[in-house]
Amino acid sequence: GQQVMQIPQYQHVQEGEDFTTYCNSSTTLSNIQWYKQRPGGHPVFLIQLVKSGEVKKQKRLTFQFGEAKKNSSLHITATQTTDVGTYFCAGTGYKYIFGTGTRLKVLA
Amino acid sequence: KAGVTQTPRYLIKTRGQQVTLSCSPISGHRSVSWYQQTPGQGLQFLFEYFSETQRNKGNFPGRFSGRQFSNSRSEMNVSTLELGDSALYLCASSLDGGANYGYTFGSGTRLTVV
Numbered sequence: 001g002q003q004v005m006q007i008p009q010y011q012h013v014q015e016g017e018d019f020t021t022y023c024n025s026s027t028t029l030s031n032i033q034w035y036k037q038r039p040g041g042h043p044v045f046l047i048q049l050v051k052s053g054e055v056k057k058q059k060r061l062t063f064q065f066g067e068a069k070k071n072s073s074l075h076i077t078a079t080q081t082t083d084v085g086t087y088f089c090a091g092t093g094y095k096y097i098f099g100t101g102t103r104l105k106v107l108a
Numbered sequence: 109k110a111g112v113t114q115t116p117r118y119l120i121k122t123r124g125q126q127v128t129l130s131c132s133p134i135s136g137h138r139s140v141s142w143y144q145q146t147p148g149q150g151l152q153f154l155f156e157y158f159s160e161t162q163r164n165k166g167n168f169p170g171r172f173s174g175r176q177f178s179n180s181r182s183e184m185n186v187s188t189l190e191l192g193d194s195a196l197y198l199c200a201s202s203l204d205g206g207a208n209y210g211y212t213f214g215s216g217t218r219l220t221v222v
Contacts, residue, residue, distance in 0.1 A: 030207070031207070031208070033206070033210045035210075041215075042198055042213040042214065042215055042216055043151070043198070043200075043211075043213050044213070045210040045211065045212065048208070048209075048210060088150070088151065090206065090210070090211075092206065092207045095164055096141075096156075096164075096205055096206040096207065097153070098143075098150065098151045098153070099150075100150045101150045101151070103148075
């Protein structure tokens with residue numbers, strides 16, 4: 001069946017370091033969306049990418065959609081303690097599906 | 109505008125009992141999905157309802173069921189509770205099943221089975 005895997009599963013970084021999480025789908029996606037879930041909170045929608053090769057930025061966050069529309073990445077430049085949380089990708093293949101998530105811990 | 113409202117926020121039940129969780133979506137959203145999240149785990153998809161019809165279902169036993177009413181409000185029921193059902197249950201609503209606008213999540217119901 002359709003699967004969306006994210007790597008790494010966990011990442012600990014020192015504050016100020018960069019961080020990247022990768023999202024890989026077993027099927028072509030019509031779009032990719034990213035969510036952030038703070039500890040103790042619920043997932044919050046961040047952004048959507050639709051076009052092949054699309055790149056979008058939100059302050060220190062850069063989102064990219066692969067050319068084949070089967071993978072995506074989220075890169076955070078100079079992490080801050082406020083970036084702590086779990087980042088999920090989600091996309092629509094033959095159904096809407098969430099990725100497995102990457103938990104980010106930022107050490108001050 | 110009001111967000112997605114889930115009630116109750118916290119619940120403690122005894123093994124073998126049943127429980128009903130409620131979700132009120134954002135006004136105008138016809139798609140409601142339910143997810144189970146255990147500590148350190150991802151989002152396990154339970155089911156999605158759109159205009160009162162179940163469109164998709166995850167790989168959960170038949171003890172997990174749901175429904176959606178004509179006003180788009182949704183309920184989820186778990187019968188014969190097991191200890192392993194202890195989790196955060198999240199409801200999310202969307203205009204179009206997430207395809208173009210993503211999902212807005214509620215704060216969840218934290219269920220503890222003892």
